[in-house]
Amino acid sequence: MKAFLGVFVSVVLGSTFCFVFWVVISHEYQWSDIAPYKGNFVSGWWTTLLISAIALVGSIVIGALLTSGQLSPWSAPRVLSRTFVEIIRGTPLLTQILIGYYLVAPAIGWDSRFGVGVLILSCFAGAYLSEIFRGGIESIPSTQWLSARAIGFTDAQTYRFVVIPQAIRRVLPASAGQFANLIKDSSLLFVISVHEFTMQAREVNANTYATFEAYLPLIFGYFVLTFPISLISRHLEKRFSYEH
Amino acid sequence: MSIETHGLRKQYDSTVALSDVSVSVGDDVQVLALIGPSGGGKSTFLRLIGGLERPCSGSVSVDGKTLPDGERALLEWRKRNGFLFQAFNLFPHLTAEENVILPLVEVHEISREEATAGAREVLSRFGLGDHLAKQPGQLSGGQQQRVALARAIAHRPRWLLLDEPTSALDPEMKAEVLDLIDELRQNGQRIILSTHEMGFARRAADHVVFLSGGRKLEEGNAERLFTSPETAEVRSFLQKVMKW
Numbered sequence: 001m002k003a004f005l006g007v008f009v010s011v012v013l014g015s016t017f018c019f020v021f022w023v024v025i026s027h028e029y030q031w032s033d034i035a036p037y038k039g040n041f042v043s044g045w046w047t048t049l050l051i052s053a054i055a056l057v058g059s060i061v062i063g064a065l066l067t068s069g070q071l072s073p074w075s076a077p078r079v080l081s082r083t084f085v086e087i088i089r090g091t092p093l094l095t096q097i098l099i100g101y102y103l104v105a106p107a108i109g110w111d112s113r114f115g116v117g118v119l120i121l122s123c124f125a126g127a128y129l130s131e132i133f134r135g136g137i138e139s140i141p142s143t144q145w146l147s148a149r150a151i152g153f154t155d156a157q158t159y160r161f162v163v164i165p166q167a168i169r170r171v172l173p174a175s176a177g178q179f180a181n182l183i184k185d186s187s188l189l190f191v192i193s194v195h196e197f198t199m200q201a202r203e204v205n206a207n208t209y210a211t212f213e214a215y216l217p218l219i220f221g222y223f224v225l226t227f228p229i230s231l232i233s234r235h236l237e238k239r240f241s242y243e244h
Numbered sequence: 245m246s247i248e249t250h251g252l253r254k255q256y257d258s259t260v261a262l263s264d265v266s267v268s269v270g271d272d273v274q275v276l277a278l279i280g281p282s283g284g285g286k287s288t289f290l291r292l293i294g295g296l297e298r299p300c301s302g303s304v305s306v307d308g309k310t311l312p313d314g315e316r317a318l319l320e321w322r323k324r325n326g327f328l329f330q331a332f333n334l335f336p337h338l339t340a341e342e343n344v345i346l347p348l349v350e351v352h353e354i355s356r357e358e359a360t361a362g363a364r365e366v367l368s369r370f371g372l373g374d375h376l377a378k379q380p381g382q383l384s385g386g387q388q389q390r391v392a393l394a395r396a397i398a399h400r401p402r403w404l405l406l407d408e409p410t411s412a413l414d415p416e417m418k419a420e421v422l423d424l425i426d427e428l429r430q431n432g433q434r435i436i437l438s439t440h441e442m443g444f445a446r447r448a449a450d451h452v453v454f455l456s457g458g459r460k461l462e463e464g465n466a467e468r469l470f471t472s473p474e475t476a477e478v479r480s481f482l483q484k485v486m487k488w
Contacts, residue, residue, distance in 0.1 A: 143333045149296055150327035151395070152319060152351040161346060165337050242337040243381025 024216075033210040037200075044200030045221050051114070051196060052183045052225065055121040059182060062126025067133040081130070088127035094188055096120050101192040117189040125182040129175060136171035137163055169240040176233030180226040187222075197221055246271050247293065247436070252302035254288050261288040263458045265302070269451050275429055277449035277466065278438040281481060284456040286438035287407050293436060294405045295321035306403065323351055326396030330408040332388040334380040340367060340391045341376040344398050352399045366394045370424060386417025393424060397433065404428065406437035442485050446470045454478050 069081030088096070100120045101113065110116065140163045148158040187198035198218060205214035247269040254262040262285045269276055278286040291297045292304055295311060295318045304311040312318055334343050341363050348359035367376060370390045380388050389409060396404060409425065410418040422444050429435060429448055439445050445452060446466055453463040454473075462469060462478050473479045 143329070143331060144335065146296065147327075147329065147333035147335070150294065150322060150325075150329075150333075151347040152323035153347070154319065157350055161350065162335055166335075169337070240337070242379050 027212050029213055030210050031213055033208045034204055034213045037204045037207070040200040040204055041197070041217055041221070044195060044197040047114075047195055048183070048186055048197040048221070049225060051118055051121065051186045051189065051194070054118050055125065055182055055186065056179055058118065058122030059125035059129055059178075062122050063129030063133055066126060066130030067137065070130065070134055071137065085127045085130055088124055089131075093120075093124050093185055094191060096124060097188060097191055113189075113192050113194045117186075117192060117194045121182060121186055121189070124185065125178055128178050128181075132171050132174045132178065133167070135174075136167035139170055140166050165240070166242075169237065169242070172233050172237050172240070176229050179229050183225050183229075184222060187218075246273075246305075246307060247276065248305045249289075249293075250303045252289070252292060252304065253300045254285075254292060254297065255300050260458050261285055262292070262299075262455075265289065265455070265458075265460045267453055267460060267463060273451040274432070274434050275449045275451075276436045277445040277452045278436070278455060279440075279442065279445055279452060280455040280461070282440075285458040286455050288458075289453075289455060290405050290407050290436060290438050293403075294325050294327055296327070323399075324402050326399070326401035326404045328389070328392050328396045328404070328406045328409050330411045332380070332385070332392045332412070334388055334392055334395070336380050339377050339379055340372060340383065340387075343380070343391055344395045347395065348398055354399075362398055363394070366398050367391065370394050371420075384417065385413050386420050389413060389417070389421050390424060393421065397428065402434065404433055404435045406435060406439070408438055408440065410439070410441060440485070442470070442482070454481075456481070 066081045066085055069077040070085070072078050072081075097117065097120050101116045105111065105116045144162055144166070145158060148162045153161065186196055189196050190199035190202060193199065201214050201218050205211050208214065247267065249265055249267045252262055252265040252267075253260070265285070278289055280286060288297070292299050292311070293306065298311075298313070298318070312321060334340075335346070338346065341360070344363035344367060345356070345359045348354045348362060349356055354362070364373075364376065367373060370393065372387060372390055372394070375383060375387060375391075380391065383391065389412075393409070406425065410421050413421060418441070422441065425435065425437070426444075426448055435448075437445075437449075449466040451463065452466045452469045454461045454469065456477060461475050462473060469478070470482065473482060
């Protein structure tokens, strides 16, 4: 049964891949149509890289703040962080971008598509990261805390020397996934006309009607951004690894 | 140099771990052993003496000083002792050497050079000279417990508190660890241990406290308690565990 399932899955996956491959190579490409728009792709890709890089740092900061809020001994930061995380995780990113840019930003007199976009992405990814961080920290066995207390560590020292170094190893794979998501999610910022990679491809498509040619570069463009994250994460996992 | 407890009580939710335990151990006692059935309150008693937990009521005084209330003062109290746990509780992400060095540097504020030299000296004395750079996961149970013992005594604690130090070890490793503890005793280290090793308790301890069901059933000179216990329960316990 297991062998049959294995063969079945391989056949389905294999034939799907072949079909997509055939569609992609059999298309008659008109690269000359989009050649004049090369600059749009390049500037869009750089914008996406810039948005992602800033939002990545922002999401780590927001994630760490939300985690400390959730683990706080006081109830006010706990409730606030929890509420924030639930609202962000329970609503679509697209809605957050629209409400953030068209309702909240004007109310405080902020008119930067780029800035608002980066902040919303940071909050969105930060909320998910905070849950990953919290899970990692709470997975450290209580015996480690006991041992640290016995040694004479304060809570801060216990976090710094015992809990966080061990938690980092545990949260790396999930965090890397979240960072890759962040890069891909930045494509939604086209709805507030941030001239990132996907927005540029849409514009090229609108101008040339060369749909394939306009959108295919996106696959490569996003992949060269997300793949290094995967590699770096694996490298860090090895660096922080220890035997249990 | 004494240990006194009055009406010590500790309760976790609805479970009473220790109830009205009063113990008086004089200056002349160098090794105090806590014996009795599992779940009898030995570990809880040890943790209260060591300042790892606070009693619900009653008082602890060690060497004429009363166990303080505030977290800061408790931290100072804990720093003066060395604690060893049944499950070693080493920090798995650090090497054997770093497990010993870290508390010396961060808690006892000894320079890194001095701490490294001290850690190497004590680890070599414990036969771990070849394992300095290994992480706990790469060491056997006996080796891990010896590293944990090195960590517990490296700062020359006033009292060494051992919570069933050999319960998780096989017989050969048990002997290794007990030999080391005995060596520390011969060098004048004051020790409080909870143990199921009756032979060791009888030979090494000056004073024995028998705890069962969270109550103290008997205490006294080790030789006296082992040869002529006063209560029927202690007699029956000793007969059972000494039979083989």
